[in-house]
Amino acid sequence: MDVAKSKTVTPKHSLKRKITAMVVCASVLGGVFHFTSSSSSTSLQQNSLIVATVQRGDLAIQVDGYGVLRSNQQKLLTAQSSATVSEILLRPGAVVTPDSVILRMQDPDLKQLIETARMALEEQEANLRRQKLANQRERLSEKATQAQLESEYQSLVLRRQAQQVLRDQGVIPAIDVQTAELEEQQLGARTELQRQRITQLAQLHQEDIEISQQQVNQARSNLARLEQRAQQLEVTAGISGTIQRLAVELGQSVSAGQELAQVGSNSDLQALIRVPQSKAEQIKVGQPATIDTRRERVPAAVTRITPQVQDGTIEVELSFTEGVPESARPELSVEAEILTNQLSNALYVERPANKQAHSATELYIIDGDQAVATTVRFGEDAGRHLQILQGAQENQRVILSDMTQHSEHKAITLL
Numbered sequence: 001m002d003v004a005k006s007k008t009v010t011p012k013h014s015l016k017r018k019i020t021a022m023v024v025c026a027s028v029l030g031g032v033f034h035f036t037s038s039s040s041s042t043s044l045q046q047n048s049l050i051v052a053t054v055q056r057g058d059l060a061i062q063v064d065g066y067g068v069l070r071s072n073q074q075k076l077l078t079a080q081s082s083a084t085v086s087e088i089l090l091r092p093g094a095v096v097t098p099d100s101v102i103l104r105m106q107d108p109d110l111k112q113l114i115e116t117a118r119m120a121l122e123e124q125e126a127n128l129r130r131q132k133l134a135n136q137r138e139r140l141s142e143k144a145t146q147a148q149l150e151s152e153y154q155s156l157v158l159r160r161q162a163q164q165v166l167r168d169q170g171v172i173p174a175i176d177v178q179t180a181e182l183e184e185q186q187l188g189a190r191t192e193l194q195r196q197r198i199t200q201l202a203q204l205h206q207e208d209i210e211i212s213q214q215q216v217n218q219a220r221s222n223l224a225r226l227e228q229r230a231q232q233l234e235v236t237a238g239i240s241g242t243i244q245r246l247a248v249e250l251g252q253s254v255s256a257g258q259e260l261a262q263v264g265s266n267s268d269l270q271a272l273i274r275v276p277q278s279k280a281e282q283i284k285v286g287q288p289a290t291i292d293t294r295r296e297r298v299p300a301a302v303t304r305i306t307p308q309v310q311d312g313t314i315e316v317e318l319s320f321t322e323g324v325p326e327s328a329r330p331e332l333s334v335e336a337e338i339l340t341n342q343l344s345n346a347l348y349v350e351r352p353a354n355k356q357a358h359s360a361t362e363l364y365i366i367d368g369d370q371a372v373a374t375t376v377r378f379g380e381d382a383g384r385h386l387q388i389l390q391g392a393q394e395n396q397r398v399i400l401s402d403m404t405q406h407s408e409h410k411a412i413t414l415l
Helices: 011-040 108-168 174-232 277-282
Strands: 041-044 051-053 055-071 074-078 083-088 101-106 234-236 241-246 259-264 269-276 288-292 297-305 313-320 333-350 360-367 370-382 385-390 397-399 411-414
Touching: 051 333, 055 277, 055 313, 055 370, 055 385, 101 241, 101 259, 108 174, 174 234, 269 277, 269 333, 277 313, 288 313, 313 333, 333 370
Parallel strands: 041 411
Antiparallel strands: 051 397, 055 269, 055 333, 074 259, 083 101, 101 234, 241 259, 269 313, 288 297, 288 333, 297 313, 333 385, 360 370, 360 397, 370 385, 370 411
């Protein structure tokens, strides 16, 4: 019969087992601690973060935008005829007066056209003078005929009167008197017809002169139009202001109606600001605004809101309420703030990175050397600030930096 032998455990083996068990437990606990701590907390240098303090007070709700200054009075300069740019004297940005010459053009064919038109005018003027002289000569001839007829008529009247006396005395027969009266009537009729002829001739001459004068006027107008085209080859600004755009280059050929340049006045500038379409419903005509020209901030007001949407933005026109500032000039890039509402005794903070108005999101609030993720609900958008409706208190310090990469940590240790 076999007898089972018990295995004897020495003290040395027992100690090794205890040590091994302790190492395993320590490793497991370390792993658990490391996993727990890495998922709930981390550390950051505080000076690498942007921090702001929650404030309470009056909060101006405003819409920010950007744009340029444009003149309300603009003049577009176009070519009046085909020509070639021969000289450019001023370029965009130059301050001009109405008589400032921006560029000169040339058109060789125009000189020949002007000379031909001048000769045509001289010919029509000569025809008019010739017509006047011919009419005057014809009138004189007809008036001479009238004078002769009137003289003969007066002679017949005198003779008939003498014959009546002689007839009454019985010296001559009555037939002679009747013959004289008939001749007198016929000559009187001829004289009256001549008067009417002269009257009608004067009217006819007047019509002839007016027709000739119209031909002269047409020739003169044609010459003036060509001379004006020649003058327009020297392109002037037309108004006081600044050259905003030059659309041609030296030596370029242009056609009638083609744009040459654009000039804008400096005295009635307005700001054309682009704002997000999502904020368009907040903006109303008449709302106060501030225009930032980079050198000064100037008060303004909303005067027009365009309904067209372009690249997710709309255009708002702002007019200066206290005059155009000295730093303003056409096409100057500006920023603007439009005041749409005013909140009293509001809780607010500077806008954290990637946070939007009317949303609830986690924000890290600093408590001692810890930053704890807290759900904060935002209200109105005030440009650089956001209204806080819930989740933070006055004077609390919050982290504004983008904390997306640390979002898995509920608490962060600040070093």
